[in-house]
Amino acid sequence: MGLTSRHSSRFTPIDFIADDTGLVARVQALLDDVEPDRAQMLEALHRIQHELGYVPKEAIPFLAAKFKTTPAMIYGVLTFYSEIRTEPPPRVEVQWCSGPACLLKGSRNIRLALEAEFGCGMNESAPDGALGLRLVQCDGTCHLAPLVRLNGRYIGPLTVTDAIQLARRLKEEARRA
Amino acid sequence: MAAPLEAYRRLQEAARPVWEAVARPERPLFRVAVATCTRAAGADETLAALREELSRRGAEADVLIVGCPGLCFADPVVDVHLPGLPRVLYGRVTADQVPRLLDAVLGEARVLPELALGVVLYEEERMEGYRGTPVEGLPDLAQSDWMRLQVRRLMANVGHVGAEEIDHYIARGGYEGLAKALSMTPEEVIKEVLDSGLWGRGGAAFPTGRKWDFLRQARGSPKYLICNADEGDPGAFVNRSLMEGDPHLLIEGMLIAAWATGASYGYIYIRDEYPLPVERMRKAVEQARERGLLGENVLGSGLSCDLEVVRGAGSYVCGEETGLISSLEDVRGMPKIRPPYPAQAGVFAKPTNVNNVESYANVPLILRHGAGWYASVGSERNKGTKMFSLSGQVQRVGVLEVPLGTPVRDVIMVAGGGPPEGRKLKGLQPGGPLSGVAPASRILAQDGLPLEPEPFREIGMLMGAGGLVVLDDSSCVVDLALYFEWFAEDESCGRCTTCFGGTRRLQEMLRRISEGGGRPEDVPLMRLLPDAMRNANCAHGQAAPTIILSLLDLFQDELQEHLVRKRCPAKACRGLVRYEVVAQDEALPRAADICPTQAIVKEDGSYRIDQARCIRCNACKEVAPQAIAVLDRFAEQA
Numbered sequence: 001m002g003l004t005s006r007h008s009s010r011f012t013p014i015d016f017i018a019d020d021t022g023l024v025a026r027v028q029a030l031l032d033d034v035e036p037d038r039a040q041m042l043e044a045l046h047r048i049q050h051e052l053g054y055v056p057k058e059a060i061p062f063l064a065a066k067f068k069t070t071p072a073m074i075y076g077v078l079t080f081y082s083e084i085r086t087e088p089p090p091r092v093e094v095q096w097c098s099g100p101a102c103l104l105k106g107s108r109n110i111r112l113a114l115e116a117e118f119g120c121g122m123n124e125s126a127p128d129g130a131l132g133l134r135l136v137q138c139d140g141t142c143h144l145a146p147l148v149r150l151n152g153r154y155i156g157p158l159t160v161t162d163a164i165q166l167a168r169r170l171k172e173e174a175r176r177a
Numbered sequence: 178m179a180a181p182l183e184a185y186r187r188l189q190e191a192a193r194p195v196w197e198a199v200a201r202p203e204r205p206l207f208r209v210a211v212a213t214c215t216r217a218a219g220a221d222e223t224l225a226a227l228r229e230e231l232s233r234r235g236a237e238a239d240v241l242i243v244g245c246p247g248l249c250f251a252d253p254v255v256d257v258h259l260p261g262l263p264r265v266l267y268g269r270v271t272a273d274q275v276p277r278l279l280d281a282v283l284g285e286a287r288v289l290p291e292l293a294l295g296v297v298l299y300e301e302e303r304m305e306g307y308r309g310t311p312v313e314g315l316p317d318l319a320q321s322d323w324m325r326l327q328v329r330r331l332m333a334n335v336g337h338v339g340a341e342e343i344d345h346y347i348a349r350g351g352y353e354g355l356a357k358a359l360s361m362t363p364e365e366v367i368k369e370v371l372d373s374g375l376w377g378r379g380g381a382a383f384p385t386g387r388k389w390d391f392l393r394q395a396r397g398s399p400k401y402l403i404c405n406a407d408e409g410d411p412g413a414f415v416n417r418s419l420m421e422g423d424p425h426l427l428i429e430g431m432l433i434a435a436w437a438t439g440a441s442y443g444y445i446y447i448r449d450e451y452p453l454p455v456e457r458m459r460k461a462v463e464q465a466r467e468r469g470l471l472g473e474n475v476l477g478s479g480l481s482c483d484l485e486v487v488r489g490a491g492s493y494v495c496g497e498e499t500g501l502i503s504s505l506e507d508v509r510g511m512p513k514i515r516p517p518y519p520a521q522a523g524v525f526a527k528p529t530n531v532n533n534v535e536s537y538a539n540v541p542l543i544l545r546h547g548a549g550w551y552a553s554v555g556s557e558r559n560k561g562t563k564m565f566s567l568s569g570q571v572q573r574v575g576v577l578e579v580p581l582g583t584p585v586r587d588v589i590m591v592a593g594g595g596p597p598e599g600r601k602l603k604g605l606q607p608g609g610p611l612s613g614v615a616p617a618s619r620i621l622a623q624d625g626l627p628l629e630p631e632p633f634r635e636i637g638m639l640m641g642a643g644g645l646v647v648l649d650d651s652s653c654v655v656d657l658a659l660y661f662e663w664f665a666e667d668e669s670c671g672r673c674t675t676c677f678g679g680t681r682r683l684q685e686m687l688r689r690i691s692e693g694g695g696r697p698e699d700v701p702l703m704r705l706l707p708d709a710m711r712n713a714n715c716a717h718g719q720a721a722p723t724i725i726l727s728l729l730d731l732f733q734d735e736l737q738e739h740l741v742r743k744r745c746p747a748k749a750c751r752g753l754v755r756y757e758v759v760a761q762d763e764a765l766p767r768a769a770d771i772c773p774t775q776a777i778v779k780e781d782g783s784y785r786i787d788q789a790r791c792i793r794c795n796a797c798k799e800v801a802p803q804a805i806a807v808l809d810r811f812a813e814q815a
Binding site: 036037039040041042043045046067069073076077080081082083084098099100101103104105106108109110112113116117136137138139140141142143144145147154156159160161164165167 | 249252411412414449451485487488490492493511566569574646652657660773774792
């Protein structure tokens with residue numbers, strides 16, 4: 001093991017993965033030009049997530065072969081980064097900003113209310129899988145604190161009442177859908 | 178003239194007409210700030226509405242996309258430049274305001290005073306020169322409370338030049354610093370940077386020139402440059418603002434560093450939360466390559482260097498330089514054990530230099546104007562300017578650039594307008610989760626707590642990379658400390674027990690205290706842990722308990738209230754408050770309706786709160802402020 005802690009791949013079981021859903025073929029097509037030791041791991045993960053919405057576990061052996069490392073190392077990378085998902089996202093996701101400006105302006109109240117309304121915790125999906133909550137980091141849109149993001153749109157400054165009404169509207173829409 | 182300077186002059190000649198067309202437009206020019214912050218407030222909709230409305234009216238006008246000029250509190254902002262008049266910056270121009278704005282500026286009035294933030298004057302212009310014109314009576318933006326403390330050098334282009342226009346940057350003197358550097362020896366460039374007094378803006382404040390010299394003298398090739406644009410401190414967004422508003426400044430800085438150090442390849446590592454800076458930087462790299470400013474034989478000088486933008490994936494420790502390096506090496510972004518230092522064995526075990534965005538961005542200015550000019554602002558000990566992002570419980574939120582040594586009191590009270598109406602300043606949280614909280618008494622002291630590293634170090638914390646989060650008296654430092662220890666544990670890479678275990682232990686203790694289970698022996702325990710945590714490998718674990726020391730040393734009274742009297746003076750610790758119905762009024766049915774846990778129950782014609790169900794989310798208090806009171810949980814029943 002050198003200074004870059006690279007593991008040589010002794011066993012790359014890609015050929016033995018059943019590709020019933022065609023997932024591996026899709027992943028493979030995305031990563032044609034990706035090479036190890038070129039700082040392209042995150043790029044590879046982003047491409048997969050962009051295409052599929054998450055990085056499925058079926059991609060792990062393929063990534064290991066691609067980056068000449070072990071599936072365990074790939075699993076380690078996948079689970080290290082909070083923005084890489086290993087499960088499909090819910091259909092509608094309320095993203096709750098965890099930053100300090102939001103915190104000081106009452107974001108924790110909003111979080112409690114959203115969790116109670118949705119019946120799920122942070123980074124979880126409601127039992128029917130339609131709605132979910134996700135904790136996101138501050139991106140410096142603090143003039144809108146406290147805020148949540150929904151489908152890429154920022155909603156803020158929010159009162160707790162606003163947040164509850166938003167949650168109820170989303171629940172109603174999910175029920176009708 | 179040396180070859181690079183000559184090649185540069187040719188580029189500049191070609192770029193000048195492109196800039197002149199927007200500097201003194203012959204028909205109305207609308208600069209729309211499209212940045213992460215303005216977009217959040219609806220800038221995309223404003224832009225679309227503006228384009229549609231202009232074409233609907235058949236108006237002869239142009240639209241230019243620029244970065245955010247830093248007045249986030251007034252987003253979305255639009256700058257209107259009419260021929261013959263100075264530029265006027267308008268705030269809160271949401272899409273629905275666009276017709277009204279156009280009616281005014283394209284009509285008789287030519288200005289819309291209700292939305293005007295102020296007049297943007299070029300250096301040689303004066304308000305007096307516009308007496309008798311429609312802008313008379315509007316304030317000069319540079320004299321406003323937000324702007325008057327500021328000296329904008331790094332931000333000189335932000336909000337002025339097109340965010341995706343390399344020609345604007347070049348015409349305004351951009352890449353001249355590079356051309357000058359390429360006409361000097363690497364040693365001379367490093368000496369110039371050393372003479373300027375520039376130190377690393379990422380938080381550690383190490384002299385940039387010395388860092389470069391380490392890489393220049395390092396053996397091994399290729400040599401790499403890394404720009405740390407992982408700006409992970411929640412509440413810090415200065416790098417984002419600069420990359421969105423003036424991306425070429427960073428590229429030029431990195432190219433000068435490449436020449437000075439002998440590096441041939443550079444990575445710009447931008448956090449995942451910043452998709453727009455990724456997009457703008459990639460475009461800028463592409464443009465620089467097209468102009469021969471990047472790649473083989475830059476400006477005919479023999480320098481060959483290329484840059485690549487890498488997008489992170491959500492990890493705070495990847496802002497630690499060796500964590501960032503690990504992240505580039507296809508493995509978990511775990512900080513490494515030093516030595517070897519990056520200059521000896523960095524990315525892919527090759528010599529590497531890592532600097533913050535702002536550190537690189539200062540260098541073109543130093544080379545263009547000279548170290549003497551650079552050092553002409555700042556304090557006795559610290560030269561130059563620094564960008565800060567002001568947020569939290571303050572009236573105006575945004576990005577500023579002030580000379581080092583500017584009192585933070587003035588930044589909060591003048592630029593920021595102080596805490597919200599009816600609130601008192603309680604403190605300041607500078608530099609992110611690994612720093613502490615400065616109390617109001619220190620901020621309001623004679624010197625106003627100058628913004629430079631030393632005064633912050635004296636009170637046991639870091640000034641940090643630019644985040645300034647203001648606290649008013651509705652906040653609680655115990656609560657904030659709990660949040661920071663949660664953050665530090667959540668983002669710990671897991672290598673050192675002192676870090677992930679220490680932050681976990683501190684969290685448990687703080688949670689207990691914030692729920693009324695504090696014990697006197699918690700104080701010595703809280704002192705012991707930071708000592709042990711200093712043994713962590715990287716700054717993340719070492720500095721995670723900084724806020725605990727602030728709590729123990731600077732906010733003892735507040736801590737004692739929690740420990741001894743089991744109450745939170747600010748009523749921010751959820752475990753120490755309870756909600757009660759104190760009066761029956763007509764708002765209560767609505768409060769019962771909004772309660773997400775049906776905790777407000779009606780019995781015998783009157784409402785009360787079922788404490789077992791109440792999650793203390795405050796929704797009922799918002800709806801029925803007179804009927805509901807927040808009481809100390811452990812106080813006698815009212």
